[in-house]
Amino acid sequence: MIKSLPGAVRRFLAQSLIRAPALQRLLGKSRIAVSGSNGQKFVPNLDEWIHSHYYTVVDDAAHFCGDIIRGKSILNVGCGEMLTDFGLLRLDPHSITGIDISPKPPGHLEQVRAKLAGNGIQVPPSHADKLSFVCYDGENFPFADGHFELIFSWSAFEHVANVPRVLAEISRVLKPGGHAFVQVYPWFHCLHGSHLTDWIAEPYFQLRRPVEWVRTELERQAALRPAEADFILGHMFPEYRSLNKKSARQFYAEARNAGFQVIKAKLITYEQDLSAAPADTDFADLMIFGTMMLLKKP
Numbered sequence: 001m002i003k004s005l006p007g008a009v010r011r012f013l014a015q016s017l018i019r020a021p022a023l024q025r026l027l028g029k030s031r032i033a034v035s036g037s038n039g040q041k042f043v044p045n046l047d048e049w050i051h052s053h054y055y056t057v058v059d060d061a062a063h064f065c066g067d068i069i070r071g072k073s074i075l076n077v078g079c080g081e082m083l084t085d086f087g088l089l090r091l092d093p094h095s096i097t098g099i100d101i102s103p104k105p106p107g108h109l110e111q112v113r114a115k116l117a118g119n120g121i122q123v124p125p126s127h128a129d130k131l132s133f134v135c136y137d138g139e140n141f142p143f144a145d146g147h148f149e150l151i152f153s154w155s156a157f158e159h160v161a162n163v164p165r166v167l168a169e170i171s172r173v174l175k176p177g178g179h180a181f182v183q184v185y186p187w188f189h190c191l192h193g194s195h196l197t198d199w200i201a202e203p204y205f206q207l208r209r210p211v212e213w214v215r216t217e218l219e220r221q222a223a224l225r226p227a228e229a230d231f232i233l234g235h236m237f238p239e240y241r242s243l244n245k246k247s248a249r250q251f252y253a254e255a256r257n258a259g260f261q262v263i264k265a266k267l268i269t270y271e272q273d274l275s276a277a278p279a280d281t282d283f284a285d286l287m288i289f290g291t292m293m294l295l296k297k298p
């Protein structure tokens, strides 16, 4: 199925299927069965993926955060395609600004709206007034101090190169007393932390193998699957290289160093066979697949 989809769609699918715990629940599958280490490959169809980003991600965030979204001016850090921003409109925020280092083409928001409509999702008419997108340099938010009431971030912080700097910017643009909801999946040290387990089966290779070995393995896989070669080598390998290799505990410490109170946290974890885990990797780092945290600016 995945081979019949356009490249950009396949990239999004592959990104999402290994990141969104909401998607896993939607599909009723074990995370471990999703990809890689046990030889199974599991790719959701496009409808499921769109619905998960529009409905389930938002519902999971709202369930975790409580009713703090309604009426708020929100900044979505690492917004990606912005399906979730459209989904957040269901919770009646004042406005949502998506920010990302990856630019969007002109008319992007209308394209996303049309994609949602094509999948049977009619977004509220208010979307044109409430949604906007800003591309930036990854370190300097182009907003005044205290501009936003709520920060939202889903499956983005493992890609942020300068986490302390972005946390400092989040703190700066957040009003005093404002909240930041940050979900991360997967953290680097867990089984799926490489994001490459659909192609490299060796458990925890990302903790042992040099980048040249990873590249060689992917080249071997690409040669076996020519139709996916661009995707594997042109997208997934650079994505692997861009991972900041942080752990949840580091992020927690950096959030506190940025002045945030961590007022709520949730671990995302699964039963694991740790027999191939490197002996020198911390148990908690191996076991924490993902986290949700609610930060508060005092």
Ligand SMILES: C[S@@+](CC[C@H](N)C(=O)[O-])C[C@H]1O[C@@H](n2cnc3c(N)ncnc32)[C@H](O)[C@@H]1O
Binding pocket: 015, 053, 077, 078, 079, 080, 081, 082, 084, 099, 100, 101, 102, 137, 138, 139, 153, 154, 155, 156, 157, 159, 160, 161, 162, 166
């Ligand atoms: C896996 S995607 C997640 C996108 C979206 N949140 C979702 O759930 O579909 C990670 C996103 O983080 C973005 N990103 C990486 N570094 C960033 C930074 N410093 N600031 C903001 N976004 C960043 C990437 O460009 C990418 O769009």
